[in-house]
Amino acid sequence: MQHRNLEACFSPALYKYHENKKAIVVVIDVLRATSSICAAFANGVVSIIPVAEEKEALEYKRSGYMVAAERDGYVLDFADFGNSPFNFSREKVDGKSIVYSTTNGTKVMNMASSSYLVTIGSYLNISALSRLLVEQKKDVILLCAGWKNKVNIEDTLCAGAFAEKLLSSNLFTTNCDSVKIACDLWSLARKDMLGYIDKSAQRSRLRDKKLDDCLELCHTLDITDKIPVLWDGKLVDISTVNLLTIY
Amino acid sequence: MQHRNLEACFSPALYKYHENKKAIVVVIDVLRATSSICAAFANGVVSIIPVAEEKEALEYKRSGYMVAAERDGYVLDFADFGNSPFNFSREKVDGKSIVYSTTNGTKVMNMASSSYLVTIGSYLNISALSRLLVEQKKDVILLCAGWKNKVNIEDTLCAGAFAEKLLSSNLFTTNCDSVKIACDLWSLARKDMLGYIDKSAQRSRLRDKKLDDCLELCHTLDITDKIPVLWDGKLVDISTVNLLTIY
Numbered sequence: 001m002q003h004r005n006l007e008a009c010f011s012p013a014l015y016k017y018h019e020n021k022k023a024i025v026v027v028i029d030v031l032r033a034t035s036s037i038c039a040a041f042a043n044g045v046v047s048i049i050p051v052a053e054e055k056e057a058l059e060y061k062r063s064g065y066m067v068a069a070e071r072d073g074y075v076l077d078f079a080d081f082g083n084s085p086f087n088f089s090r091e092k093v094d095g096k097s098i099v100y101s102t103t104n105g106t107k108v109m110n111m112a113s114s115s116y117l118v119t120i121g122s123y124l125n126i127s128a129l130s131r132l133l134v135e136q137k138k139d140v141i142l143l144c145a146g147w148k149n150k151v152n153i154e155d156t157l158c159a160g161a162f163a164e165k166l167l168s169s170n171l172f173t174t175n176c177d178s179v180k181i182a183c184d185l186w187s188l189a190r191k192d193m194l195g196y197i198d199k200s201a202q203r204s205r206l207r208d209k210k211l212d213d214c215l216e217l218c219h220t221l222d223i224t225d226k227i228p229v230l231w232d233g234k235l236v237d238i239s240t241v242n243l244l245t246i247y
Numbered sequence: 248m249q250h251r252n253l254e255a256c257f258s259p260a261l262y263k264y265h266e267n268k269k270a271i272v273v274v275i276d277v278l279r280a281t282s283s284i285c286a287a288f289a290n291g292v293v294s295i296i297p298v299a300e301e302k303e304a305l306e307y308k309r310s311g312y313m314v315a316a317e318r319d320g321y322v323l324d325f326a327d328f329g330n331s332p333f334n335f336s337r338e339k340v341d342g343k344s345i346v347y348s349t350t351n352g353t354k355v356m357n358m359a360s361s362s363y364l365v366t367i368g369s370y371l372n373i374s375a376l377s378r379l380l381v382e383q384k385k386d387v388i389l390l391c392a393g394w395k396n397k398v399n400i401e402d403t404l405c406a407g408a409f410a411e412k413l414l415s416s417n418l419f420t421t422n423c424d425s426v427k428i429a430c431d432l433w434s435l436a437r438k439d440m441l442g443y444i445d446k447s448a449q450r451s452r453l454r455d456k457k458l459d460d461c462l463e464l465c466h467t468l469d470i471t472d473k474i475p476v477l478w479d480g481k482l483v484d485i486s487t488v489n490l491l492t493i494y
Contacts, residue, residue: 010398013260017396149264151257151398153424175448177400181432188431201422 005139006166008159008178012108013149018176024138025112026121026129026162029145030154031202032083033105035218036068038124039085041237042224044094048235051099052106060099066092069101073209076101084214085124097234108145109230115141117243120228120235121162123218128225130165132238140166142182153185153200157193160186193219252386253413255406255425259355260396265423271385272359273368273376273409276392277401278449279330280352282465283315285371286332288484289471291341295482298346299353307346313339316348320456323348331461332371344481355392356477362388364490365477368409370465375472377412379485387413389429400432400447404440407433440466 009018028034037048051057054069054076061067061078068087069079081087083102112118116138121129133140142162144155160182166172167183174180189196194215197203206212217223227238256265275281284295298304301316301323308314308325315334316326328334330349359365363385368376380387389409391402407429413419414430421427436443441462444450453459464470474485 010257011261013264014258014396014398017260147424149261150423151261151425151428153427156424156428175451176397177394177403177448178398180400180446181398181403181428184435185428185431188435199424199427201424204422 002137003173004137004171006142006163006172006174006179007140007176008142008144008163008182010144010151010156010178011146011149012104012111012143015111015143018141019115020139020141021115022139023115023141024117024119024133024136025115025141025143026119026133027105027108027112027143027145028121028155028158028162029105029108030122030158030218031206032085032214032218033102033145034120035122035124035214036083036085036088037100037120037228037235038122038224038226039217040088040093040098041226041228042124043088043090045088045096045098046236047097048228049097049099049233050106050109050235051101052103054101057099057101065099066096067099067101073211084211085217086214104145108143112143113230118230119238121158123158123161123221124223125226126161126165127222129227130162132227133166134169134171140172147202152202154197154202156182157185157189157196160184161190249384250420251384251418253410253419253421253426254387254423255389255391255410255429257391257398257403257425258393258396259351259358259390262358262390265388266362267386267388268362269386270362270388271364271366271380271383272362272388272390273366273380274352274355274359274390274392275368275402275405275409276352276355277369277405277465278453279332279461279465280349280392281367282369282371282461283330283332283335284347284367284475284482285369285471285473286464287335287340287345288473288475289371290335290337292335292343292345293483294344295475296344296346296480297353297356297482298348299350301348304346304348312346313343314346314348320458331458332464333461351392355390359390360477366485367475367482368405370405370408370468371470372473373408373412374469376474377409379474380413381416381418387419394449399449401444401449403429404432404436404443407431408437
């Protein structure tokens with residue numbers, strides 16, 4: 001039985017030191033990009049096109065797409081709604097392909113796109129995605145989106161939750177100190193995730209902008225079995241792609 | 248009373264996102280550079296010239312300096328001794344100016360040299376240095392040397408120990424998630440530091456090379472009141488410099 005390597009990367013700026021083209025990368029941006037993307041798939045979205053630039057999002061809007069776009073917590077005037085997971089309701093997204101504008105999230109997904117596979121992770125799909133990672137015979141990198149390249153608490157914690165699930169399979173080994181730090185934080189926080197998250201800087205930012213109603217949803221386990229993956233520049237559910245075509 | 252900002256930076260590759268020219272930077276490289284430097288000052292060294300390149304260390308040796316230099320755990324053939332803190336004994340270093348060759352350590356110190364002041368931190372001088380940081384009316388950045396730009400456990404933990412001391416003065420505030428993560432690790436590890444450090448990758452590397460005899464010394468609190476600072480490219484004790492001359 002071949003052991004697979006597990007690493008955690010606490011900031012996009014550190015990704016080049018962890019990069020491994022044979023690995024499956026799990027992008028984690030708990031507040032709020034990857035939680036919102038998982039919520040959209042749970043509610044039947046067909047695909048999500050992640051875009052970095054506001055201009056690009058506007059072009060999609062003009063060509064008929066529904067667009068989710070915020071900057072600094074304010075919905076852009078041409079957008080249909082903002083980036084809260086509550087916006088991606090079944091009424092709005094079921095059966096549709098939509099555009100999600102997120103500067104940092106898009107950058108992080110593209111950064112990892114030369115790896116074996118880029119997946120979208122959050123508490124909302126943690127068990128389903130962890131099962132996939134255990135089934136695939138690949139190394140795994142847990143890639144935290146962080147905040148402007150700084151380490152943040154909420155993504156580090158979620159990386160710890162994923163790491164604990166993967167390591168408990170006994171199919172992964174790790175020599176990565178970041179994995180161990182993340183697991184220790186998770187052991188401290190797991191009994192009261194929201195209480196723990198209360199000290200995070202992003203939690204304060206969302207509170208200041210009255211955008212913190214999503215906090216509980218973003219920390220709810222296993223709302224969906226959907227596993228969004230980056231495929232030809234779009235996010236789609238893994239059940240719709242043929243992994244054998246990668247190589 | 249003006250509050251000062253406290254940040255922790257877990258990797259040299261993240262320093263540019265924390266940089267603050269008005270801050271005092273504490274460079275932390277527990278295994279082993281900053282512990283060894285503190286041990287040398289405890290044993291009476293007058294100054295330490297940190298050099299990055301082997302070639303530069305060799306030139307100093309030829310001009311008569313005592314040189315500590317290792318690569319991958321092996322003492323370089325021209326060097327007087329390696330980088331273990333045990334090598335910087337009073338018999339060897341008292342009253343002398345010596346050269347310390349450390350690629351990563353030198354890089355990290357130089358990186359921070361445009362800040363208000365670069366100090367060398369370790370468990371060996373943690374109380375003395377923390378007192379200085381409380382007395383100075385400056386922001387503080389705890390800069391972990393890490394391992395090849397990756398986050399490591401031992402430096403993160405020591406940053407947590409410093410942060411706890413500084414925050415308990417009530418003179419610092421922080422909105423930096425890394426500080427909070429480091430403090431939480433410290434709360435988990437403080438009762439059994441060596442037991443906790445056992446899982447770090449660097450601890451395994453040192454064990455494999457039979458260089459782990461220094462582990463206990465590198466995790467011993469308050470062996471010295473010396474505070475090495477970077478001054479004109481050399482490390483000297485803070486008592487020998489006039490801080491008022493900075494600006």
